[in-house]
Amino acid sequence: GAGVSQSPRYKVAKRGQDVALRCDPISGHVSLFWYQQALGQGPEFLTYFQNEAQLDKSGLPSDRFFAERPEGSVSTLKIQRTQQEDSAVYLCASSSGLAAYEQYFGPGTRLTVT
Amino acid sequence: LAKTTQPISMDSYEGQEVNITCSHNNIATNDYITWYQQFPSQGPRFIIQGYKTKVTNEVASLFIPADRKSSTLSLPRVSLSDTAVYYCLVGDPGLAGANNLFFGTGTRLTVIP
Numbered sequence: 388g389a390g391v392s393q394s395p396r397y398k399v400a401k402r403g404q405d406v407a408l409r410c411d412p413i414s415g416h417v418s419l420f421w422y423q424q425a426l427g428q429g430p431e432f433l434t435y436f437q438n439e440a441q442l443d444k445s446g447l448p449s450d451r452f453f454a455e456r457p458e459g460s461v462s463t464l465k466i467q468r469t470q471q472e473d474s475a476v477y478l479c480a481s482s483s484g485l486a487a488y489e490q491y492f493g494p495g496t497r498l499t500v501t
Numbered sequence: 502l503a504k505t506t507q508p509i510s511m512d513s514y515e516g517q518e519v520n521i522t523c524s525h526n527n528i529a530t531n532d533y534i535t536w537y538q539q540f541p542s543q544g545p546r547f548i549i550q551g552y553k554t555k556v557t558n559e560v561a562s563l564f565i566p567a568d569r570k571s572s573t574l575s576l577p578r579v580s581l582s583d584t585a586v587y588y589c590l591v592g593d594p595g596l597a598g599a600n601n602l603f604f605g606t607g608t609r610l611t612v613i614p
Binding site: 391418420422427428429430431432435442443445446478479480485487488489490491492493494495 | 533535542543544545546547550586588592594595596597598599601602603604605606607
């Protein structure tokens with residue numbers, strides 16, 4: 388496919404479980420971003436990768452959140468010991484350049500923690 | 502302190518031109534202005550980006566006055582399918598981080614038949 392894909396599209400987790408969310412960026416895109424979007428709010432920046440290097444993780448809300456992009460393509464956002472406040476849509480975006488000029492977003496993963 | 506201020510919501514009739522204004526009084530020299538559109542259950546979609554004066558593409562126009570303290574997204578002849586949330590971002594495209602990629606709550610545009 389030509390766009391950014393994310394899986395799963397929906398995830399229900401019991402409080403305390405670990406989850407892993409996957410992002411497949413557009414092939415060849417250097418930059419990759421993760422966002423969290425709560426209901427009725429705009430996306431909030433979580434973290435940024437340039438190739439395999441995580442250059443900015445200032446938006447990760449706690450040390451339970453961890454992201455990786457080991458080979459500079461696919462990325463995984465992991466949330467350990469999920470809490471109800473983690474319920475949100477998690478969006479991934481990629482960009483062709485080394486900057487955030489124009490980002491291409493995936494459809495998101497809706498996480499519900501019960 | 503929020504970098505941008507835009508109306509929470511707007512209504513427009515089909516076929517009209519819609520102008521959404523974004524205020525960014527503290528815009529920095531290296532900052533660009535970028536607009537995204539988001540439909541329900543989808544990720545945002547890039548609409549347009551500019552630095553100064555006027556930028557036009559097949560979808561919209563972006564007007565930026567000389568002082569760059571505000572900008573206006575103009576959507577010509579809107580249709581029902583333009584009903585969405587529109588976000589104005591101001592930041593240095595060379596940097597990531599929460600300050601440069603701040604979406605805010607956006608403007609919810611509703612197009613009425």
